[in-house]
Amino acid sequence: MLCEDLAQQLFPRATRVPSEAMQAAVRLVLQKLVAGVERGLGVDNDGFVPKSWDILCRSGLLREATLLEFALARQAEEQIAERVDVSGAALFAQLPSRLVDSSDAAIAECARNLLIAENAAQLRAPDALVKQLPADLLHLLVWRVVAVFQAGGDETSLSFISAGNQLLSAHDEANAASAAAAKLVYFLPESERDALGDPRAVGLTLYASGLAHEFRIPHDRILRFIDEEPSAPLLLMLRARGHDPKFAMSALQYLRGQRIDDHRLPEMLLQFEQLSQEAARTEILRWRLGAAPVWKTG
Amino acid sequence: MQHLPTRLALPIKCVVAADGSLLAADSAVRRLHFGNNGVEGGVLAVPGLLELASLCWRIGLRLERTVYIADKDHDLELWVEAEKQEKAVHLSVTGWQERVATYRPSLPPPQTTAHFEYRSALPSMHVNRSGIILQASASLVDTFCCSAIAEQFDDHFSVVGYGKGLIALLQQQAEIPSRIKIKHLPSGRECYALVDIVRLETGIVAGARLVFLFDDPAQAQTGAAGAVALPSHSGMGLGRHFASAVRQPLGRILANAETIGSELNGSILEQYSSYAKDIASAARHLSELVGDLEDLDAIDKPDFKVAKEPVELGDIAQRVAGLLALKAADHQIELVVPDQEIKGHVVGEFRRVLQIALNLLGNAIRYSPGGSKVKIEIDPAGPSLSVIDEGPGIPVEDRERVFTKFERLGRSGDGGSGLGLYISRKLARAMGGELSIGAGEGGGANFTLRLPPVDPKSN
Numbered sequence: 001m002l003c004e005d006l007a008q009q010l011f012p013r014a015t016r017v018p019s020e021a022m023q024a025a026v027r028l029v030l031q032k033l034v035a036g037v038e039r040g041l042g043v044d045n046d047g048f049v050p051k052s053w054d055i056l057c058r059s060g061l062l063r064e065a066t067l068l069e070f071a072l073a074r075q076a077e078e079q080i081a082e083r084v085d086v087s088g089a090a091l092f093a094q095l096p097s098r099l100v101d102s103s104d105a106a107i108a109e110c111a112r113n114l115l116i117a118e119n120a121a122q123l124r125a126p127d128a129l130v131k132q133l134p135a136d137l138l139h140l141l142v143w144r145v146v147a148v149f150q151a152g153g154d155e156t157s158l159s160f161i162s163a164g165n166q167l168l169s170a171h172d173e174a175n176a177a178s179a180a181a182a183k184l185v186y187f188l189p190e191s192e193r194d195a196l197g198d199p200r201a202v203g204l205t206l207y208a209s210g211l212a213h214e215f216r217i218p219h220d221r222i223l224r225f226i227d228e229e230p231s232a233p234l235l236l237m238l239r240a241r242g243h244d245p246k247f248a249m250s251a252l253q254y255l256r257g258q259r260i261d262d263h264r265l266p267e268m269l270l271q272f273e274q275l276s277q278e279a280a281r282t283e284i285l286r287w288r289l290g291a292a293p294v295w296k297t298g
Numbered sequence: 299m300q301h302l303p304t305r306l307a308l309p310i311k312c313v314v315a316a317d318g319s320l321l322a323a324d325s326a327v328r329r330l331h332f333g334n335n336g337v338e339g340g341v342l343a344v345p346g347l348l349e350l351a352s353l354c355w356r357i358g359l360r361l362e363r364t365v366y367i368a369d370k371d372h373d374l375e376l377w378v379e380a381e382k383q384e385k386a387v388h389l390s391v392t393g394w395q396e397r398v399a400t401y402r403p404s405l406p407p408p409q410t411t412a413h414f415e416y417r418s419a420l421p422s423m424h425v426n427r428s429g430i431i432l433q434a435s436a437s438l439v440d441t442f443c444c445s446a447i448a449e450q451f452d453d454h455f456s457v458v459g460y461g462k463g464l465i466a467l468l469q470q471q472a473e474i475p476s477r478i479k480i481k482h483l484p485s486g487r488e489c490y491a492l493v494d495i496v497r498l499e500t501g502i503v504a505g506a507r508l509v510f511l512f513d514d515p516a517q518a519q520t521g522a523a524g525a526v527a528l529p530s531h532s533g534m535g536l537g538r539h540f541a542s543a544v545r546q547p548l549g550r551i552l553a554n555a556e557t558i559g560s561e562l563n564g565s566i567l568e569q570y571s572s573y574a575k576d577i578a579s580a581a582r583h584l585s586e587l588v589g590d591l592e593d594l595d596a597i598d599k600p601d602f603k604v605a606k607e608p609v610e611l612g613d614i615a616q617r618v619a620g621l622l623a624l625k626a627a628d629h630q631i632e633l634v635v636p637d638q639e640i641k642g643h644v645v646g647e648f649r650r651v652l653q654i655a656l657n658l659l660g661n662a663i664r665y666s667p668g669g670s671k672v673k674i675e676i677d678p679a680g681p682s683l684s685v686i687d688e689g690p691g692i693p694v695e696d697r698e699r700v701f702t703k704f705e706r707l708g709r710s711g712d713g714g715s716g717l718g719l720y721i722s723r724k725l726a727r728a729m730g731g732e733l734s735i736g737a738g739e740g741g742g743a744n745f746t747l748r749l750p751p752v753d754p755k756s757n
Binding site for chain 2: 048049054106135136138139168169171172173174179182183186187213216
């Protein structure tokens with residue numbers, strides 16, 4: 001599914017072909033997305049595989065880099081979330097929980113939206129997953145699915161178009177966890193901004209959004225960097241933020257859990273200390289320039 | 299990093315028309331627009347905002363995004379809400395952050411005062427001074443169902459209301475309005491296009507960039523969406539009815555068999571997993587056969603055409619080797635790929651060249667003994683791409699027969715359909731090239747694909 005040309009686009013610095021397990025996981029996410037869209041269109045399907053899946057695959061859906069990136073990020077998010085245990089006092093101490101009753105109504109609303117979105121995202125059900133899509137990806141997916149049913153040429157094809165329009169108009173990308181987190185990060189008061197550097201203090205979504213905001217790299221790509229094996233991308237981001245080795249190793253352990261063994265940790269610590277903040281920022285700049293250019297005015 | 303108070307008490311507003319022109323704006327946006335060589339009533343010259351407006355217009359949904367702008371000695375980070383209304387997109391900037399610029403790219407000087415580049419969702423086309431279409435967005439190719447790249451613009455389109463074609467206007471350096479109405483000659487469809495004349499430093503017109511605007515956004519959408527379900531050669535008996543009828547159940551078999559085989563829904567007995575993998579393998583084979591039959595249906599039509607675009611054979615070699623690396627490993631075959639420095643620049647349709655190369659390499663892997671090598675060679679002088687194996691080879695008297703339809707040379711049960719080489723040669727010839735067979739050094743087969751070289755004078 002992830003042919004090498006696409007893999008190079010999605011993993012610019014990767015030397016390995018994505019594993020079969022990853023491909024299977026991505027396929028599952030995409031199948032859920034298509035199933036969610038079909039449900040939104042009123043397609044009756046009791047089966048595991050969406051009705052339009054086969055034709056969509058043949059017509060290039062699995063080569064849509066933006067959708068694949070979304071699916072890969074959800075997969076990464078799920079894996080990180082499994083490692084990060086947030087419950088009890090830790091949850092209440094996290095920034096979104098604290099800001100939900102902020103005296104600043106706008107900030108409180110952002111925090112509320114984020115909590116709602118994060119909870120919805122955890123459901124992993126097709127409908128919930130569709131709600132996490134950015135508007136442009138949902139638009140792409142809806143019309144791809146509608147086109148499949150239209151191609152059937154039956155009398156119901158017009159009703160699919162109408163259902164597609166309804167599904168789109170009911171969608172609000174601001175309800176997606178990443179969008180809600182991006183808004184909260186953007187409008188976060190200066191006094192709270194330091195907390196963004198600590199994943200324990202802000203939770204995974206907000207932490208990823210903080211990094212995305214700081215390095216101007218898309219939120220989904222940050223999630224993949226955090227989950228990437230080996231952990232060089234995360235180490236680079238931690239170094240670029242200017243964290244000391246002790247904090248960085250603790251953040252690394254927190255986000256990557258048992259994936260770091262005692263034998264590798266000292267070596268990583270050494271590499272981290274040898275890397276200058278400037279070099280780390282330069283490398284991240286290269287990642288960013290690969291994704292989006294900055295244009296100069298006047 | 300510098301963070302200043304960001305939330306604006308009063309949002310900064312601007313209104314952008316469907317064609318990207320700035321209809322109205324508060325002073326802050328006007329400053330950015332004019333600072334970037336924008337003109338009154340012209341296309342919004344702030345790339346990030348224009349991109350957001352274009353996306354909002356195209357998909358018709360309300361959007362809230364961060365927009366980055368490099369503004370003189372610092373960067374701007376805006377929080378922008380975009381909403382499509384009847385005839386325009388309304389942008390509302392509710393957050394305004396100034397940040398220390400971290401990067402200043404050294405861009406070449408603008409080619410004209412009004413020229414700027416942006417990554418837009420709008421379909422566009424580049425036409426050189428001689429009227430040759432150099433590049434077109436994929437959605438345009440889908441919408442107009444044409445393979446017009448490297449062909450004359452005037453052979454495919456006319457400028458409505460002008461006695462002369464676009465080329466004549468360009469060559470005379472005549473005053474071309476920024477917005478023209480053009481007609482697609484084969485289909486008779488009309489639409490508007492924004493014309494951005496590109497001049498060299500000497501002032502001579504180098505060509506034009508046309509940004510296509512569809513009155514009805516669904517028109518462009520239909521083109522793109524239609525292309526999903528109906529490939530360019532659809533509408534024929536086999537392509538539309540047979541292929542889609544067979545693919546649906548086949549795809550379901552494949553998906554279910556793969557799901558069961560990979561035990562995604564829970565573990566099963568090993569032998570059942572193996573059966574499921576066999577089913578998946580058979581379904582994949584059938585699916586490939588359906589694809590071959592569909593291709594066969596398309597290329598046997600008299601009006602079958604391929605695009606003419608620059609293709610680099612070295613790149614093709616690297617890609618096919620990557621795509622089939624696992625298959626080669628399964629067969630214990632070592633793939634030998636050419637150095638990345640070796641290039642072969644030809645003219646052809648990228649996906650078709652890739653298809654031929656995949657067929658050749660797939661055959662070589664399929665028919666070579668385990669432990670042998672399969673080499674891909676590029677001859678930059680040819681230019682050609684060869685796939686050489688160490689298999690039993692093909693006797694001289696049978697070499698032309700392998701290119702005939704359904705010819706298997708007595709083989710069976712190996713997953714082949716007898717159509718691949720027939721299709722590949724047809725495709726090679728449709729691109730003005732040739733696919734031939736010879737013998738490799740060790741007696742194996744040597745398939746060579748030759749395609750017309752890129753004209754060194756062309757761009």
